[in-house]
Amino acid sequence: MEAIEVTALRKTYKDKEAVRGIDLTVARGEIFAMLGPNGAGKTTSVEILEGHRRRDGGDVRVLGEDPGTAGQAWRSRIGIVLQNTDDAADLTVAEMVRHVGGFYPGPRAVDEVVELVGLTAKRNAKIRTLSGGQRRRVDVALGIVGRPELLFLDEPTTGFDPEARRQFWDLIRTLAGEGTTILLTTHYLDEAEALADRLAVLADGRIVAEGTPATLGGRAAAGSKVSWQENGHLRTEQPADPSELLRKLATDGTDLRTLTVTRPTLEDIYLTLIGAQR
Amino acid sequence: MTVTTSANVSTAAMSLSRGRIEVLQFFRDRTAMVFTFLFPAMLLLLFGTIFGDSYDETGVSASQVYAASMLAYGVLTTGFVTMGSGLALDREDGTLKRLHGTPLPVTAYLMGKAILVLTLSIAEAALIILVGVLVFDMPLPDASHWLTFAWLMLLSVLTCSLLGVAVSAIVKRARSAGAILNVPVVALQFISGIFIHPITQLPSWLITVASLFPVKWMGQGFRYVFLPDSMKSMEAAGAWELGRTALVLGVWCVIGLVLCLATFRWSDKDR
Numbered sequence: 001m002e003a004i005e006v007t008a009l010r011k012t013y014k015d016k017e018a019v020r021g022i023d024l025t026v027a028r029g030e031i032f033a034m035l036g037p038n039g040a041g042k043t044t045s046v047e048i049l050e051g052h053r054r055r056d057g058g059d060v061r062v063l064g065e066d067p068g069t070a071g072q073a074w075r076s077r078i079g080i081v082l083q084n085t086d087d088a089a090d091l092t093v094a095e096m097v098r099h100v101g102g103f104y105p106g107p108r109a110v111d112e113v114v115e116l117v118g119l120t121a122k123r124n125a126k127i128r129t130l131s132g133g134q135r136r137r138v139d140v141a142l143g144i145v146g147r148p149e150l151l152f153l154d155e156p157t158t159g160f161d162p163e164a165r166r167q168f169w170d171l172i173r174t175l176a177g178e179g180t181t182i183l184l185t186t187h188y189l190d191e192a193e194a195l196a197d198r199l200a201v202l203a204d205g206r207i208v209a210e211g212t213p214a215t216l217g218g219r220a221a222a223g224s225k226v227s228w229q230e231n232g233h234l235r236t237e238q239p240a241d242p243s244e245l246l247r248k249l250a251t252d253g254t255d256l257r258t259l260t261v262t263r264p265t266l267e268d269i270y271l272t273l274i275g276a277q278r
Numbered sequence: 279m280t281v282t283t284s285a286n287v288s289t290a291a292m293s294l295s296r297g298r299i300e301v302l303q304f305f306r307d308r309t310a311m312v313f314t315f316l317f318p319a320m321l322l323l324l325f326g327t328i329f330g331d332s333y334d335e336t337g338v339s340a341s342q343v344y345a346a347s348m349l350a351y352g353v354l355t356t357g358f359v360t361m362g363s364g365l366a367l368d369r370e371d372g373t374l375k376r377l378h379g380t381p382l383p384v385t386a387y388l389m390g391k392a393i394l395v396l397t398l399s400i401a402e403a404a405l406i407i408l409v410g411v412l413v414f415d416m417p418l419p420d421a422s423h424w425l426t427f428a429w430l431m432l433l434s435v436l437t438c439s440l441l442g443v444a445v446s447a448i449v450k451r452a453r454s455a456g457a458i459l460n461v462p463v464v465a466l467q468f469i470s471g472i473f474i475h476p477i478t479q480l481p482s483w484l485i486t487v488a489s490l491f492p493v494k495w496m497g498q499g500f501r502y503v504f505l506p507d508s509m510k511s512m513e514a515a516g517a518w519e520l521g522r523t524a525l526v527l528g529v530w531c532v533i534g535l536v537l538c539l540a541t542f543r544w545s546d547k548d549r
Contacts, residue, residue: 072381080379085372090306103380
C-alpha cells in the first residue's frame with residue numbers, strides 16, 4: 001500500500017482555483033518534496049492531506065484512509081509540523097512535548113525527542129524565551145513525539161541557521177531510515193536536493209514536473225554550460241556535447257584560468273519550470 | 279512497516295491532561311490572573327466599602343449583599359470571558375490547529391477548558407466568600423443552603439462556559455476578545471441586580487429584559503444562599519424563585535450547547 005495516493009485533487013476558494021487537478025503518489029518510506037512559489041497550492045494540498053482542510057473534488061487516500069473522514073486512530077499514525085505557530089508560550093519545552101506525547105498510544109520518551117531535535121540545553125526553558133529557529137524545532141519535536149508512520153513538514157527549516165539546518169537534515173534522514181514516510185514542502189532547493197527521494201514542482205495549482213532531484217524537468221539530459229573570460233568579456237556556450245568545445249579551447253591557446261563547466265542546478269531547472277508557467 | 283494496532287488513549291485521560299495544562303498556563307500568565315481572577319474580589323472590596331450601610335430593619339449590610347451578588351459576577355467572568363477569549367486566543371496562536379493535528383478529540387479539548395473554568399470558578403468563589411466573611415462579616419449559611427450553592431454553581435459555570443464557547447465564534451481577533459465579551463458582561467451586571475440592588479429600583483421593562491438572561495437568576499440564587507430569608511422581599515418577585523432559576527439556567531445551558539455544536543471550528547479557515 002502507498003502512503004499517499006491522490007487523484008484529480010481540486011480546491012477552490014471563493015473565486016480562486018487554488019488546486020486544479022493534482023495526481024500524486026508517495027510510497028512508504030519515501031521522502032517526497034513539494035516545491036513551488038507562494039500561492040502555487042502547496043500548503044492547500046498538504047492541509048487537505050493532513051485533514052485540516054476540505055477538498056472540492058478528487059480522491060485522496062492517506063495511509064489508506066480519507067483524511068476528510070478519518071478518526072482518532074488515523075491521527076495517531078501521522079505527525080504534522082506546522083508553520084507559524086505561537087502556542088504554548090508559557091510552557092517549557094519538556095512540558096509541552098510530554099503533554100502532546102500523551103495523546104498517542106506509543107509515544108517516544110521526552111528526553112529522546114528533545115535530544116533528537118537538539119534542544120537538550122533548552123529542555124526546561126519556557127517556549128516564549130526561545131529563538132525563532134528553536135521554536136521551529138519544538139514544532140518538529142511535537143510532530144515526531146507520537147512515532148508517526150507519515151510525517152508532514154511544511155517549510156520546516158525557515159529561520160534555521162546553516163548548522164541547525166544540517167542537524168535537521170540529519171534528523172529527517174534518521175527518521176526516514178527508521179521507515180517514516182516524509183512529505184516536505186520547502187522553498188529551499190538545496191534542501192529538496194539533499195533530502196528528497198522524489199519531488200514535484202507545483203505552479204498555479206498544478207504539478208508541472210515530477211521526478212528525482214537528478215532527473216527533474218529533463219535535468220539529466222540537459223547540456224552543460226561552459227563559460228570563460230575572453231578579452232575581458234564573459235563568454236558562455238551551451239553545446240550539446242562539451243568535449244569538442246573544450247578540446248578546441250584547449251588547443252587554440254585561449255586563456256582557461258577562468259574556465260567553468262557547470263551542470264544545470266536544481267534551481268536552474270526549477271526557475272525554468274516556474275518561468276514557463278508565467 | 280506494520281499498522282499500529284495499539285488502543286487509543288482514552289478521552290478521559292486526555293481531558294485531564296488538557297485540564298492540567300490549561301490551569302498551568304493560566305497561572306503562569308499574570309495578566310489573566312489579575313484581570314479575570316482578582317477583579318471581582320477587588321470590585322467587592324470597593325463596592326462593599328463605599329456602600330457599607332445596612333438595609334432598613336433587616337440588619338443585613340449592603341456589603342454582605344454585594345458579597346453574595348458578586349459570586350454571580352465571578353462565575354460569569356471566569357466562565358464566559360475565560361472561555362470566550364481563551365478559545366479565540368487558541369484559534370489565533372495555533373493551539374487549536376496543533377491539537378487538531380493530533381489524536382485529541384474535540385470533547386477532550388473542551389473538557390480541558392471546562393476543568394480550567396471550574397477550577398477558577400471554585401477558587402474565585404472561595405476568594406469572594408473569604409472577603410465577604412473576613413471583611414464584611416457575612417455569616418456562612420447552613421448545610422441545606424450549601425446544597426443549593428453546589429447545583430447553582432455547577433449550572434452557572436456550565437451555562438456561562440457554553441455561551442462563552444458559542445460567542446467565541448464571532449470573535450475574529452483575540453486582541454478584541456476582552457472588549458467584545460465584556461459588553462454583555464458589564465451591561466448585564468447593571469440590569470441584573472448585581473451592581474444595583476434591590477433590582478426593584480429599575481424600570482419594570484428593564485427587569486423583564488434582565489429576566490431573560492441568566493445573570494439575574496444567578497445573583498438571586500447566590501443571595502438566597504448567603505442572605506437571611508427576610509431579604510427575599512427585595513427581589514423582583516418578592517420570593518427566591520429557586521425552581522424558576524434552575525429552569526432559566528437549564529434552558530440557557532441547552533441554548534449554549536446547541537450554539538456550541540453549531541459554531542465550533544478548529545480553525546478560522548477549515549472550510
